[in-house]
Amino acid sequence: MKILGICSSPRMEGNTFYYLKTALSEAEKLGAETELIQLSGKKISGCRTCYECVNAKKCTQEDDFQEIFEKITRADGLLLASPVYHSCITPEMKCVLDRAGFSGRWAKNEMKETKSSYEWKGSALSGKIVAPVTVARRAGQNFAFAEILLWAAANDCIIVGNTYWNVGVAGKGGAYNANEDQEGIGIMTRLAGNMVDVIKKLNAEVNYEQA
Numbered sequence: 001m002k003i004l005g006i007c008s009s010p011r012m013e014g015n016t017f018y019y020l021k022t023a024l025s026e027a028e029k030l031g032a033e034t035e036l037i038q039l040s041g042k043k044i045s046g047c048r049t050c051y052e053c054v055n056a057k058k059c060t061q062e063d064d065f066q067e068i069f070e071k072i073t074r075a076d077g078l079l080l081a082s083p084v085y086h087s088c089i090t091p092e093m094k095c096v097l098d099r100a101g102f103s104g105r106w107a108k109n110e111m112k113e114t115k116s117s118y119e120w121k122g123s124a125l126s127g128k129i130v131a132p133v134t135v136a137r138r139a140g141q142n143f144a145f146a147e148i149l150l151w152a153a154a155n156d157c158i159i160v161g162n163t164y165w166n167v168g169v170a171g172k173g174g175a176y177n178a179n180e181d182q183e184g185i186g187i188m189t190r191l192a193g194n195m196v197d198v199i200k201k202l203n204a205e206v207n208y209e210q211a
């Protein structure tokens with residue numbers, strides 16, 4: 001059971017990192033293999049709308065995206081964590097989501113000239129268990145959270161719920177103070193449990209069918 005956490009703060013080991021690490025540490029205690037990638041310092045451009053992935057079956061832009069996409073495809077679960085910037089996810093996260101979603105789709109499908117809708121054969125992201133995590137000083141969580149949810153919902157992923165939205169409240173004046181947010185820490189801990197449960201249940205079903 002592999003869970004990959006992607007942290008899109010431009011600063012290393014900030015608040016978003018703290019919440020994500022909390023969730024991943026808990027997931028490890030519950031038996032998952034985990035990895036946390038910080039996008040800070042990585043070179044990942046936005047989608048350039050070249051459509052080369054349609055025929056190449058992969059994103060043809062050579063930068064640090066390739067390594068991250070490889071890890072995404074190998075993970076069962078994805079925790080996508082972003083600070084809130086003007087009520088949105090950060091550009092770093094947007095670049096990854098756009099390129100993974102688009103090239104992931106064409107990895108499994110042909111572009112057809114037809115009047116009927118596409119007969120989609122899934123995506124490289126099909127069946128990934130996904131949950132957003134957003135972190136704000138005060139406001140704008142809903143929109144940023146929804147950006148990640150909407151991406152997952154249109155990329156054949158399975159979204160994990162919680163008893164509250166997976167949000168952290170920290171960072172007034174740039175403070176590194178996520179460790180003071182007891183409620184947020186509790187939310188991340190429960191999120192990890194829910195993600196591990198969903199992965200286990202899905203695997204149990206597959207094993208049953210094979211038996």
Ligand SMILES: Cc1cc2nc3c(=O)[nH]c(=O)nc-3n(C[C@H](O)[C@H](O)[C@H](O)COP(=O)(O)O)c2cc1C
Binds near residue numbers: 172
């Ligand atoms: C460019 C920028 C835009 C921000 N926009 C918001 C916002 O819309 N709402 C909010 O509550 N906090 C906002 N913040 C504050 C950050 O979300 C907050 O400090 C967060 O803890 C930073 O996470 P990090 O430590 O992982 O980088 C913004 C910060 C920056 C630098």
